Amino acid sequence: MLSSSIIKLVGAPIEIGTSEPGAVMGPAALRTAGLVRVLQDLGHTVHDLGELSPDGTLGQRTLSAIRAWTTEISSMVETALDEGHLPVVVGGDHSLSLGSIDGALRHCARTGRPLFVLWLDAHADFNTLETSPSGNVHGMPLAALCGEPGFEALFEAGERPLLDPARVHLFGLRSIDAGERALVTQRQVNIVDMRTIDEFGVVAPLRRILDRVAAANGHLHASFDVDFLDPTIAPGVGTTVPGGATFREAHLIMEMLCDSGLVGSLDVVELNPFLDERGRSARVLVELVASLFGRRIIDRPTEVPPLET
Numbered sequence: 001m002l003s004s005s006i007i008k009l010v011g012a013p014i015e016i017g018t019s020e021p022g023a024v025m026g027p028a029a030l031r032t033a034g035l036v037r038v039l040q041d042l043g044h045t046v047h048d049l050g051e052l053s054p055d056g057t058l059g060q061r062t063l064s065a066i067r068a069w070t071t072e073i074s075s076m077v078e079t080a081l082d083e084g085h086l087p088v089v090v091g092g093d094h095s096l097s098l099g100s101i102d103g104a105l106r107h108c109a110r111t112g113r114p115l116f117v118l119w120l121d122a123h124a125d126f127n128t129l130e131t132s133p134s135g136n137v138h139g140m141p142l143a144a145l146c147g148e149p150g151f152e153a154l155f156e157a158g159e160r161p162l163l164d165p166a167r168v169h170l171f172g173l174r175s176i177d178a179g180e181r182a183l184v185t186q187r188q189v190n191i192v193d194m195r196t197i198d199e200f201g202v203v204a205p206l207r208r209i210l211d212r213v214a215a216a217n218g219h220l221h222a223s224f225d226v227d228f229l230d231p232t233i234a235p236g237v238g239t240t241v242p243g244g245a246t247f248r249e250a251h252l253i254m255e256m257l258c259d260s261g262l263v264g265s266l267d268v269v270e271l272n273p274f275l276d277e278r279g280r281s282a283r284v285l286v287e288l289v290a291s292l293f294g295r296r297i298i299d300r301p302t303e304v305p306p307l308e309t
């Protein structure tokens with residue numbers, strides 16, 4: 001992350017992409033846990049745009065109701081990036097990434113830089129309307145962004161830049177539906193699943209991804225789903241899956257992303273304060289965001305300390 005960036009923060013209290021109510025309170029809980037203050041204390045300027053509330057979507061769980069969110073989030077992210085700022089969208093369910101990634105794609109289409117997505121999530125979120133067992137749109141945003149058919153109603157009419165599935169990196173995957181498993185394989189989505197992390201840790205697989213983005217002079221969009229974390233440290237999410245990233249692994253990932261300087265836009269999604277335990281998950285998320293934006297334990301490059309002889 002840049003040493004002092006201008007961060008454009010916006011809350012997207014959307015929950016119509018899921019069947020579990022409560023994510024609507026996510027932005028408020030992250031603010032209560034000190035999100036803005038933590039970023040300012042690290043020396044960043046935060047332009048807080050408040051909470052989005054697109055018209056006419058209350059309670060409706062249709063693709064066109066989600067389009068109202070997609071459109072607003074997309075233009076906010078695109079504008080922030082055009083101005084050279086770093087957009088942070090806090091949710092809200094994962095369907096908000098339809099907007100943030102669409103906005104980043106539109107920006108990148110102008111700059112010519114390729115867009116890479118790091119999807120930190122227990123799930124692939126690559127279902128289509130056909131493969132989805134739940135019908136919940138928060139399980140579909142990547143498929144829609146990559147141009148799978150059936151999602152036209154989620155976006156404004158007209159041409160839109162598509163996400164290249166070969167530039168999507170799923171990280172932390174441990175729950176996938178049968179149809180979406182076939183689809184991510186067919187589309188050549190890159191996957192670091194929990195099995196890989198068990199074997200190799202987070203450092204080697206993440207470094208490969210970062211090297212790839214750096215070599216391509218790419219823009220990296222990071223999308224952080226709370227359920228990437230193990231439910232013992234972050235219970236406040238509607239779709240917990242056991243066996244997630246530990247506290248240490250998650251911080252190390254954030255620190256590596258920070259050191260890389262490659263992250264150009266960020267989502268923090270799926271926090272459900274109604275399911276949380278006294279704000280624990282919200283606090284963990286704010287701490288992780290702090291690591292991503294430059295907080296370190298001590299100020300020197302990491303190295304193995306020399307042995308005393």
Ligand SMILES: NC(=[NH2+])NCCC[C@H](N)C(=O)O
Binds near residue numbers: 138140176225227
């Ligand atoms: N963003 C999420 N939490 N997605 C969970 C998706 C779960 C499941 N694969 C579904 O499509 O319904």
Ligand SMILES: [Mn+2]
Binds near residue numbers: 094121
């Ligand atoms: Mn997700």
Ligand SMILES: [Mn+2]
Binds near residue numbers: 122123227
């Ligand atoms: Mn998930």
